[in-house]
Amino acid sequence: MYSQQELDDAVAAGAITADSANxxxxxxxxxxxxxxxxxxxxxxxxxxxxxxxALASVILLVAVSWIG
Structure with missing residues:
Protein backbone atom coordinates (compact mmCIF):
# COMPACT_ATOMS: atom_id res chain seq x y z
CA MET A 1 0.00 0.00 0.00
CA TYR A 2 1.04 3.61 -0.18
CA SER A 3 2.83 5.34 2.68
CA GLN A 4 1.62 8.55 4.26
CA GLN A 5 4.55 10.39 2.68
CA GLU A 6 3.66 9.10 -0.79
CA LEU A 7 0.08 10.29 -0.36
CA ASP A 8 1.32 13.70 0.80
CA ASP A 9 3.66 13.87 -2.22
CA ALA A 10 0.77 12.99 -4.56
CA VAL A 11 -1.30 15.81 -3.06
CA ALA A 12 1.62 18.23 -3.41
CA ALA A 13 2.11 17.19 -7.05
CA GLY A 14 -1.59 17.70 -7.75
CA ALA A 15 -2.23 14.07 -8.69
CA ILE A 16 -5.01 13.77 -6.10
CA THR A 17 -6.83 16.21 -3.88
CA ALA A 18 -6.28 16.45 -0.14
CA ASP A 19 -9.87 15.31 0.41
CA SER A 20 -9.25 12.21 -1.71
CA ALA A 21 -6.08 11.41 0.22
CA ASN A 22 -7.89 11.75 3.55
CA ALA A 54 -11.04 -32.29 27.60
CA LEU A 55 -11.79 -34.92 30.24
CA ALA A 56 -12.04 -37.66 27.59
CA SER A 57 -8.72 -36.53 26.13
CA VAL A 58 -7.03 -36.75 29.52
CA ILE A 59 -8.50 -40.21 30.16
CA LEU A 60 -7.34 -41.37 26.72
CA LEU A 61 -3.80 -40.09 27.29
CA VAL A 62 -3.62 -41.73 30.72
CA ALA A 63 -4.90 -45.03 29.30
CA VAL A 64 -2.43 -44.98 26.42
CA SER A 65 0.49 -44.21 28.73
CA TRP A 66 -0.61 -46.96 31.15
CA ILE A 67 -0.87 -49.54 28.37
CA GLY A 68 2.19 -48.55 26.69
Whole structure:
Protein backbone atom coordinates (compact mmCIF):
# COMPACT_ATOMS: atom_id res chain seq x y z
CA MET A 1 0.00 0.00 0.00
CA TYR A 2 1.04 3.61 -0.18
CA SER A 3 2.83 5.34 2.68
CA GLN A 4 1.62 8.55 4.26
CA GLN A 5 4.55 10.39 2.68
CA GLU A 6 3.66 9.10 -0.79
CA LEU A 7 0.08 10.29 -0.36
CA ASP A 8 1.32 13.70 0.80
CA ASP A 9 3.66 13.87 -2.22
CA ALA A 10 0.77 12.99 -4.56
CA VAL A 11 -1.30 15.81 -3.06
CA ALA A 12 1.62 18.23 -3.41
CA ALA A 13 2.11 17.19 -7.05
CA GLY A 14 -1.59 17.70 -7.75
CA ALA A 15 -2.23 14.07 -8.69
CA ILE A 16 -5.01 13.77 -6.10
CA THR A 17 -6.83 16.21 -3.88
CA ALA A 18 -6.28 16.45 -0.14
CA ASP A 19 -9.87 15.31 0.41
CA SER A 20 -9.25 12.21 -1.71
CA ALA A 21 -6.08 11.41 0.22
CA ASN A 22 -7.89 11.75 3.55
CA UNK A 23 -10.75 9.59 2.29
CA UNK A 24 -8.26 6.93 1.20
CA UNK A 25 -6.54 7.04 4.60
CA UNK A 26 -9.88 6.64 6.38
CA UNK A 27 -10.89 3.76 4.12
CA UNK A 28 -7.61 1.91 4.62
CA UNK A 29 -7.74 2.35 8.40
CA UNK A 30 -11.23 0.82 8.54
CA UNK A 31 -10.15 -2.06 6.28
CA UNK A 32 -7.15 -2.85 8.45
CA UNK A 33 -9.15 -2.75 11.68
CA UNK A 34 -11.90 -5.07 10.39
CA UNK A 35 -11.44 -8.76 11.12
CA UNK A 36 -10.92 -11.12 8.23
CA UNK A 37 -13.95 -13.26 7.39
CA UNK A 38 -11.97 -16.50 7.48
CA UNK A 39 -10.10 -15.56 10.63
CA UNK A 40 -10.78 -18.16 13.29
CA UNK A 41 -11.28 -16.93 16.83
CA UNK A 42 -9.41 -19.41 19.05
CA UNK A 43 -11.24 -20.20 22.27
CA UNK A 44 -10.25 -22.87 24.76
CA UNK A 45 -13.00 -24.64 26.70
CA UNK A 46 -15.84 -22.24 26.00
CA UNK A 47 -18.75 -24.46 26.88
CA UNK A 48 -19.84 -27.29 29.11
CA UNK A 49 -19.46 -29.81 26.27
CA UNK A 50 -15.79 -28.85 25.90
CA UNK A 51 -15.16 -29.94 29.48
CA UNK A 52 -16.25 -33.47 28.55
CA UNK A 53 -14.00 -33.43 25.49
CA ALA A 54 -11.04 -32.29 27.60
CA LEU A 55 -11.79 -34.92 30.24
CA ALA A 56 -12.04 -37.66 27.59
CA SER A 57 -8.72 -36.53 26.13
CA VAL A 58 -7.03 -36.75 29.52
CA ILE A 59 -8.50 -40.21 30.16
CA LEU A 60 -7.34 -41.37 26.72
CA LEU A 61 -3.80 -40.09 27.29
CA VAL A 62 -3.62 -41.73 30.72
CA ALA A 63 -4.90 -45.03 29.30
CA VAL A 64 -2.43 -44.98 26.42
CA SER A 65 0.49 -44.21 28.73
CA TRP A 66 -0.61 -46.96 31.15
CA ILE A 67 -0.87 -49.54 28.37
CA GLY A 68 2.19 -48.55 26.69
Missing amino acids: ALRAFISTQRSASIVDEEQFRLITGFNDIFV
